[in-house]
Amino acid sequence: MAKEKKELIVGVNGDLSDNFTTPQKAVLGLQNTLAMCGVILVPILCGLDVSVTLFCAGIGTIIYQFIDKKMVPAFLGGSFAIIAGVSAVVGEMGIPYAQGGILGMAVFYLLFALLLKILGKDRVARVFPPIIVGPIIMVLGLSLASVGVQEAEANWPIAIITFLIAVGVNNFSKGLTRVMTIIIALVGGYLISIPFGLVDFTALKEAAWVGVPSFTLPKFSWRAIALIAPCAIVPCLEHIGDVMAVGTVVGKDFTHEPGLDRSVFACGVSTIISGCLGGPSLTIHSENTGVLA
Template identity: 40%
Template sequence: MDSNNLSPLRKGVVGIQFLFVAFGATVLVPLLVGLDPSTALFTAGIGTLIFHLVTKGKVPIFLGSSFAFIAPIIKATELYGLPGTLSGMMGVALVYFLMSALVKWQGIRFIDRLFPPIVIGPVIMLIGLSLAGTGVNMAKDNWILALLSLITAILVSIRARGLFKLIPIFCGIIVGYVAALLFFDVDLSGVRDAAWFSLPPFTFPAFSWEPILYMMPVAIAPVIEHIGDVYVVNTVAKKDFVKDPGLHRTLLGDGLACFVAGFLGGPPVTTYSEVTGAMSLTKVTNPQVIRIAAVTAIIFSVIGKVSALLRSIPSAVLGGIMLLLFGTIACAGVTNLINCAVDLSRTRNIIIFSLTLTVGIGGAVLTWGNFSLSGIGLAAIVGVLLNLLLPQEKA
């Protein structure tokens, strides 16, 4: 299908379809970390438009809430409060800016040297494993709803066809929520009281270096995810976006989107492979369609009752979805190692893999004055340093 020749109506319909593919994951992140889902929708839409502006409107990519930052946001909010954490989320953009400059200067080889699969694999695994306990605790509130949501998501992932196969999160939440409305008590007073139209509740950051340094290392995994997704989009669209407009521009656009998201009170954003999958199915790769999805997300964000409805979803429903989702993220880390043929029989690789995982899962904390670093961020730094310092083994 020549997506450039689509009628305006067809572009609009496909754009809305693309948004619904990304909708479940985009609103799930803020619901888990205590941010407002309407703000996340707004910043995802604005961030996507900023990305398209920086990349000259050539790259068909949608930016949505990043799962990599769920655990760090929860912990940073405990340590520094929400305004301080938001400044940390803005600081994530500095990593993207740095990587953009390095790619412009040295090309992609430098990134490959700094972040090889043996570093990225265990870091991605940690994103899922570090959140497993949260999913179980939320599911315990009502195992019936949790299992119903989980089973629905599994069935959609296995049995569904077409675009439905790309929205197991969305389907699981809908089925679980409907069951909660029919058989359990759900507080809908917030939905009744909410205005039909209202701006999202923006929360602005309070500048502090501690949360910025705490959050920045976490950006390593989304940066690598970004690079991989751009290459996948190249394949789907049959164009070379690494050269035109350039990988440095896509990284810069993603970084600016993260900066604006943190400034307005939304979670950091990242490239959404679900939307890339939808493009592959529909054969529609026109960037205009992605921009329509972004504008639609902004429109949804100013409908007050949508935000109130999302906040009324029982935690058990979300917990059931998380049981599958976070395990899937951990599995993606394993898949990365397998696809890149990482040899785990080599002592060097075993050391990097083992220490990265144990530092991240074991709760290691690096403290210096008022500053502390732990979890995924500390594990990522450990992995990068070990990769740079340990001598290469002879084959």
């Protein structure tokens, strides 16, 4: 007897795994992986090492899932809130001192987690309501719009066509096709780029099959810490919004279990590991939350 399909309603049915076959799940997993690739933008803008950032994002996510008891379906990536502070320190003092500042952010995460634990769920909801947390996430996203425009300037026709593919699929398709908007737009834009000679495999051919990221050890300067550590305020508030958003998508209250304090604590521990290796401060990657929806 065939299983009854669950209605695809965001925030109502959290477990929709029965709606998809194994190949479909693999494709959706690939789409999530492609969305994760956006994490390279933070080190590029900050002057950090891209390979180290990717490694730290992976290790950080594993640590986060372990501490959070694998309850919150989230991926950790570099926080865009650190770009100004970290890029200034990297340019003036170098990456090791920026790592010291990032470790200062991690300490702030841990203290903020303790504050959330003391306040409790109900007080947190009153102190940080969605009407406050939501605009903070919006401002972070909108602040990066100029970066998208600069990247699009390389070839406006391809950029516009790719954008229109994404908008068209998202608005005029249904079911699994609509869920796969990102991957369809990426593939479409890539295929269109080939005839224009925009696809170059030279870097891929010259790349080593196996490589070790260029890890560095942190150094400490009060000036670097003062420039970077306060940047933790925005990611902490953003983290609350992201946890609430993920919970809304899957129809579960993650502010209760595992709890915001545990989630922020997990993010702080992950950031400590990242800062020690040369990566950025870590937070829930909002792009993957969007793909999840």
